[in-house]
Amino acid sequence: MPSLFERVRDVIVAQLKVKPEEVTPEAHLIDDLRADSLDIVDLTIALEEAFAEDAEFQISEEDAENIRTVQDIIDFLKAQGVPD
Amino acid sequence: MRRAVVTGIGAVTPVGLTGHETWQNLVAGVSGIRRIESFDPSDLPVQIAGEVRGFEPGRYMDTKAARRMSRFAQFAVAAAVQAAEDAGLVLSDAERHRAAAAIATGAGGVLETIKETDVLREKGPERISAFFIPMMAPNMAACQVAMRLGLRGPALASVAACASGLYSFIEAKQLIASGVADVVFAGGTEAAIHPLPIAALANMRALSRRNEEPERASRPFDRDRDGFVFSEGAVVLLVESEERARERGARVYAELAGGGLSCDAYHITAPLEDGSGAAEAMVTALRDAGLAADEVDYIAAHGTGTPLNDAAETAAIKSAFGEHAYRLSISAPKSMAGHLLGAAGALGALAAAMACYEDVVPPTINLEHPAPECDLDYTPQRARRRTVRAAAANGFGFGGQNACVIFRKYAP
Numbered sequence: 160m161p162s163l164f165e166r167v168r169d170v171i172v173a174q175l176k177v178k179p180e181e182v183t184p185e186a187h188l189i190d191d192l193r194a195d196s197l198d199i200v201d202l203t204i205a206l207e208e209a210f211a212e213d214a215e216f217q218i219s220e221e222d223a224e225n226i227r228t229v230q231d232i233i234d235f236l237k238a239q240g241v242p243d
Numbered sequence: 244m245r246r247a248v249v250t251g252i253g254a255v256t257p258v259g260l261t262g263h264e265t266w267q268n269l270v271a272g273v274s275g276i277r278r279i280e281s282f283d284p285s286d287l288p289v290q291i292a293g294e295v296r297g298f299e300p301g302r303y304m305d306t307k308a309a310r311r312m313s314r315f316a317q318f319a320v321a322a323a324v325q326a327a328e329d330a331g332l333v334l335s336d337a338e339r340h341r342a343a344a345a346i347a348t349g350a351g352g353v354l355e356t357i358k359e360t361d362v363l364r365e366k367g368p369e370r371i372s373a374f375f376i377p378m379m380a381p382n383m384a385a386c387q388v389a390m391r392l393g394l395r396g397p398a399l400a401s402v403a404a405c406a407s408g409l410y411s412f413i414e415a416k417q418l419i420a421s422g423v424a425d426v427v428f429a430g431g432t433e434a435a436i437h438p439l440p441i442a443a444l445a446n447m448r449a450l451s452r453r454n455e456e457p458e459r460a461s462r463p464f465d466r467d468r469d470g471f472v473f474s475e476g477a478v479v480l481l482v483e484s485e486e487r488a489r490e491r492g493a494r495v496y497a498e499l500a501g502g503g504l505s506c507d508a509y510h511i512t513a514p515l516e517d518g519s520g521a522a523e524a525m526v527t528a529l530r531d532a533g534l535a536a537d538e539v540d541y542i543a544a545h546g547t548g549t550p551l552n553d554a555a556e557t558a559a560i561k562s563a564f565g566e567h568a569y570r571l572s573i574s575a576p577k578s579m580a581g582h583l584l585g586a587a588g589a590l591g592a593l594a595a596a597m598a599c600y601e602d603v604v605p606p607t608i609n610l611e612h613p614a615p616e617c618d619l620d621y622t623p624q625r626a627r628r629r630t631v632r633a634a635a636a637n638g639f640g641f642g643g644q645n646a647c648v649i650f651r652k653y654a655p
Contacts (some may be wrong), residue, residue, distance in 0.1 A: 168608075175307065176305075176307035176310055177436070178308045193307075197311075197373040197374055197377075200372075200373035201373050202375060204369070204370050204372070207370075208370075
């Protein structure tokens, strides 16, 4: 069973077309992983779909504004009840 | 007046993944029509198309850029990069504001519209991709080509149905003649192979239903033609000012001599039966090119394989070229590649320009029994060697838009 980090990493790699080794917990989505505002919107959609069976949640615009790093995504998902 | 010349070719079509491969297969009479593979066509009355097979966008752009483009824009970027490489073009930063893109399309990113409409219905508005609008918009092929190649002059995107691809060459010539640009990437692109447009065109009775014999389905000017074959792809030629091309010692395929446009102002789909609208575009193109009718040796016909088009186009050629219509060579690239819609005119332009360069006329394949109303020389079945002093490309679109562009053999 892949870890939460690994599952998040796979979604980010698929969406942002970055190399898996670039996706570290500290990596900043915009500064390090070269995402722009449009990428972030589609990334939140992809995360909602990827974790729909783990917990019921939606990523609001306000939530999205507070997500800056890979670790922020992991913390958000844990807070929604997604198991680690 | 500043002259315009073609110095590079690029294409992604059902008959080749490069400009040169496409041209060679047109000359060799290779059909690109097959049973549809990108989806199961079993419940459609038309199950054949000219699909681009084996296209790898990653060869021409990075994967992140590719993800932000609909297929029609990916094709255009690939064809434009090929044209730049074929021409050995190097742009200095100072030249970029005099470098332009003119990439026409019929339907733009209609595949994205269809896809996101399904998302809207099945998953709701919050799941709509933030990339939908910038992927769907029809100007995006031109803008993505500009972004990829650093072209900071005009980015133009004509929409003229199946005549679209030729509008770009008229724009290119004007941009260069007027001194606005020195370099123009000109062409057309289309990627709309999906059950929705195919069902619609099938219901219009515009498409061939020869499902059992895909390679024989596209048969312009033939007695047994029963419609066109839906295709996809892009063709982009690099058009350069003659002065710039000469200074850098570029290889020149042909001169872009002139063009003409007209509108039938008659019917949403049917051409004027006497072809007078199309003839007007050809006569205007001859005048613009400064050529007499008998100086044109080849016409890359619109030649769709629909009963109405082929008869009207034949009448139009006779009207525009008089007795010389019986002496020039005509052929239909669509007999091999199918109908590339917004890119179709650009494929004709490639055929016309290369015919001038190589003195060879590609064939009209599947022309076994010419229809009685089609009595000109359509170069049946096999390519023909002949001196091509000048060559025209025709394109006519639903709505009655007509375009003709003329290339001539380059003489410094």
